[in-house]
Amino acid sequence: MFSEELKKYSWDGTTAEIMAMTAADVERALSKERLDDRDFMALISPAAEPYLEQMAQRSRAITERRFGKTISIFIPLYITNSCTNSCVYCGFNRHNKFPRIVLTPEQIEAECKAIKEMGPFENLLIVTGENPAVAGTDYLEKALQVCRPYFSNLTIEVMPLSAEDYERLTHSGLNGVVCFQETYNRDRYKVYHPAGMKSKFEWRCDGFDRMGQAGVHKIGMGVLIGLEDWRTDVTMMARHLTYLRKHYWKTRYSVNFPRMRPSEAGFQPNVVMSDRELAQLTFAFRIFDPDVDISYSTRENHQFRNNMATLGVTTMSAGSKTDPGGYACYPDSLEQFAISDPTGPLAVAADLRALGREPVWKDWDRIFD
Numbered sequence: 001m002f003s004e005e006l007k008k009y010s011w012d013g014t015t016a017e018i019m020a021m022t023a024a025d026v027e028r029a030l031s032k033e034r035l036d037d038r039d040f041m042a043l044i045s046p047a048a049e050p051y052l053e054q055m056a057q058r059s060r061a062i063t064e065r066r067f068g069k070t071i072s073i074f075i076p077l078y079i080t081n082s083c084t085n086s087c088v089y090c091g092f093n094r095h096n097k098f099p100r101i102v103l104t105p106e107q108i109e110a111e112c113k114a115i116k117e118m119g120p121f122e123n124l125l126i127v128t129g130e131n132p133a134v135a136g137t138d139y140l141e142k143a144l145q146v147c148r149p150y151f152s153n154l155t156i157e158v159m160p161l162s163a164e165d166y167e168r169l170t171h172s173g174l175n176g177v178v179c180f181q182e183t184y185n186r187d188r189y190k191v192y193h194p195a196g197m198k199s200k201f202e203w204r205c206d207g208f209d210r211m212g213q214a215g216v217h218k219i220g221m222g223v224l225i226g227l228e229d230w231r232t233d234v235t236m237m238a239r240h241l242t243y244l245r246k247h248y249w250k251t252r253y254s255v256n257f258p259r260m261r262p263s264e265a266g267f268q269p270n271v272v273m274s275d276r277e278l279a280q281l282t283f284a285f286r287i288f289d290p291d292v293d294i295s296y297s298t299r300e301n302h303q304f305r306n307n308m309a310t311l312g313v314t315t316m317s318a319g320s321k322t323d324p325g326g327y328a329c330y331p332d333s334l335e336q337f338a339i340s341d342p343t344g345p346l347a348v349a350a351d352l353r354a355l356g357r358e359p360v361w362k363d364w365d366r367i368f369d
């Protein structure tokens with residue numbers, strides 16, 4: 001399990017190593033075809049900042065070679081904001097008093113129909129808070145069954161499950177699972193996740209192994225930028241990805257670098273990542289792992305998403321609502337966080353076309369399930 005492997009790496013030692021990287025380390029990394037974690041650390045270090053243009057060109061070339069000039073489009077569907085956790089940065093945390101929503105199967109179907117009216121979406125990300133008593137595996141299974149006739153590709157972003165439960169859900173159309181470790185800093189993890197199942201670092205971290213064991217087709221990973229030193233966190237994530245690729249080599253992977261957005265929780269980020277730094281990280285990840293899907297959500301603003309669409313990103317959400325029932329049933333319910341890009345899906349697609357990118361609505365078929 002990766003939580004054991006992670007013990008090999010010192011958080012402070014990794015931070016120091018990144019900050020000690022030099023121009024020579026960056027040039028060595030850029031001269032290699034296959035990069036290791038030290039090369040990745042060089043590319044995300046301050047020493048690589050003068051090489052941004054070179055990194056952008058390399059990232060673009062690798063992306064076009066591996067993915068063509070395409071951007072895959074998806075949309076999230078929040079089906080409940082009920083949650084027993086108390087993540088200090090999230091508006092859905094259990095201490096926040098507001099009416100909780102758990103969509104019924106009929107309401108989920110109404111949301112599916114509303115989404116299909118917005119655009120030709122085929123990739124759906126089903127999102128929940130974490131409350132196993134009201135939105136456990138039975139509920140998720142039902143939700144997948146309701147959504148399945150409407151979308152070719154179903155991914156969930158829910159509480160970490162057992163391998164058996166992941167496997168069970170693949171029989172109802174589950175194709176991918178997204179889970180954010182939030183931070184790999186084991187000592188600080190509990191500060192942000194003080195109670196509930198999410199406070200159990202190992203259970204969450206090893207959830208990715210369980211997804212791999214269950215044969216989930218695609219696994220999405222991410223750390224929340226704004227908690228701990230982002231360079232150290234993404235290095236740990238890169239190591240995690242390398243580990244997963246070695247153990248679950250049939251699986252596809254995606255990464256996401258969500259920057260914290262304002263929410264009802266009122267939490268102020270401990271670290272702020274600039275657009276330039278996010279671009280550097282995106283290029284570094286692409287050069288480090290040519291096959292990984294790099295996903296940008298509507299947390300990022302429209303202009304920045306357009307700027308990055310030709311430089312390494314391969315997947316984008318569009319038209320997103322982060323409140324359950326937000327498309328049809330409860331248009332005014334509480335959002336998990338405020339989005340930055342409210343552009344409609346068809347306008348997002350038109351912009352991508354204008355940039356020479358083909359928006360891909362469908363890249364999976366139920367026949368592969």
Ligand code: SF4
Binds near residue numbers: 090093128130
């Ligand atoms: S981040 Fe997720 S688990 Fe944490 S409080 Fe929000 S909805 Fe619940």
